[in-house]
Amino acid sequence: MARWLWPLALPTWVKVALALVLLAASQYHYWSKLSSGSVFAPEFPRAVVILFNWAFGTIVLLAVLQIALDLGTLATILVRWRAVVVPDTLRYAVAGIAALLAAIGVANAVRVPPVVDVEVAISGLPPQYDGYQLxxxxxxxxxxxFTADWASAVVERANASGVNLIVVTGDFIDGSVEMRRQDVAPLRSLHAPDGVYAIPGNHEYFFDYSAWMRHLAELGFRxxxxxxxxxxxxxxxxxxxxVTDLSAPSVGQAGPDLDAALAGAPxxxxxxxxxxxxxHARQAAARGVALQLSGHTHGGMxxxxxRVVARAxxxxxxxxxxxDGMTLYVSNGTALWPGFALRLGRPPEMTRFTLRAR
Structure with missing residues (x-):
């Protein structure tokens, strides 16, 4: 941020004030931890959480754009072989672009996602399941x-999708049962003819896994x-x-065990x-799984x-x-972690799968 701020032709007191504002915004996760005891659960009013995400996103994007500006300046110096002064107007333009992109990214992140349709061909699928939807x-x-109002809108859209089955592949929450009790209450209304099934994600293990498994079961999740x-x-x-999540052993819970999950399956x-x-999709393919549904990556946001998220x-x-003969679908996510809620080119989704006989 110093590379962007200090060269500007502004009074020193203005630069110091801006530096303090940027410093405060950059410590969003520290303030979140102070508010709730966890960086994963900022306990501020929704408008404040949105503002923090916009400000933090602006800082991240401005840093990237400033690096690009510096590289462009260096290339110009090498070509012209003389000093180049970057005008303030260009620095303000870079900051404006960063702020605008961050605003678009936050708006994309917090909207109620559309239903995305995907057809999956499965070998050996019985004719009775041809056209089955989940x-x-x-x-x-x-x-x-992502509060109760947002959850209610998601439930309404999910119930209107007309599917036979609904599944939730983890990361229901950020916060304890007591913190989130009212916000998750709309999930009780999720319904489908063949039921609503779910697994835990890594975030359930950050906030008393056992309490959340009990509460989710009480809400009707199998x-x-x-x-x-x-x-x-x-x-x-x-x-x-x-299967359970890879983070489970870190809190003394059973890790993912595909052998146990499939024990006794016909x-x-x-x-x-x-x-x-x-x-671990390749391991699932080796066990004969036809379709694996995952999340966690948020599509890279x-x-x-x-590309960085893919490597991990x-x-x-x-x-x-x-x-290896199995279809893996990694959803971009219905929402994402409130600590970095930006989406640019990776929109949220609810995914409606239609099964077809191969």
């Missing part, structure tokens, strides 16, 4: 940013932590399995796997940043992949 929600991150169910339709069968029946994180997730970051 809706995936993931990374709801219900919090002071949890599948290293378990499966056999769905039946006209005598045909489909296995829906789920042979020759197509398997749909719910796994919050996509990085910003074009360019998604086995190369998987956004939407459809074919993995």
């Amino acid at each position: 809706l995936q929600l993931t990374d709801l991150h219900i919090s002071r940013l 949890m599948l932590p290293n378990r499966h169910v056999v769905l039946t339709r006209g005598g045909a069968r489909l296995v829906l399995a789920g 042979a020759g029946v197509p398997i749909i796997l719910l796994d919050h994180q996509p990085k 910003i074009v360019g940043l998604d 997730n086995g190369g998987f970051v956004s939407r459809r992949y074919e993995v």
Whole structure:
């Protein structure tokens, strides 16, 4: 920020004031921790959380644009072989672009996402399940940013999607049960003919996992932590399995165990796997899983940043992949962590899958 601010032709007191404002905004996660005890749950009014995300996003984007400006200036000096002075107007323009992009990014992040349609062909799918539809929600991150009103709108849109089954692939919340009780209450109204199933994400383990599993069950979710169910339709069968999250062992809980999840599953029946994180998709494919549904990455949030996120997730970051004969779908997420709520080129989604016989 010093590279952008100090060369400006402004009075020193103005620069100091701006520097203090930028410093305060850059410590958003520290203020969040002071507000709730966790960087993952900023306990401020929603408008303040939105403002912090915009300001923090502006700083991040301005830093990137300033680096680009510096590289451009250096290239110009090398070509012309003389000193170059960057005009203040260009510095203000860079700041304006950063602020505008951050505003667009926050607006994209907090909206109620559309339903995205995806067809998946599955080998051995019984004719009774040809055309079967399920809706995936993931990374709801219900919090002071994604509140009860937002959750109600998501539930209304999900229920109107007309699917046979709804699944949630983790990261329901940011906050304890007591902090989020009212905000998650609308989820009780989620319904589908074949039920609503779910698995935990990594954030459930940050806020008393056991309490959240009890509360989610009370809200009507059929949890599948290293378990499966056999769905039946006209005598045909489909296995829906789920695993816990990779972060579980860090808090003394059982980690993901695909063997346990599939123990006793009928042979020759197509398997749909719910796994919050996509990085172990090849292991699932080796076990004969037909379709894996994941989240966690938020689609990388910003074009360019998604390449970095992919490296930390086995190369998987956004939407459809074919993995050794298995279809992996990594949702961009229904919402995302309120600590960095920006989306540029990676929109949120609710994903409606239509199964087709291959």
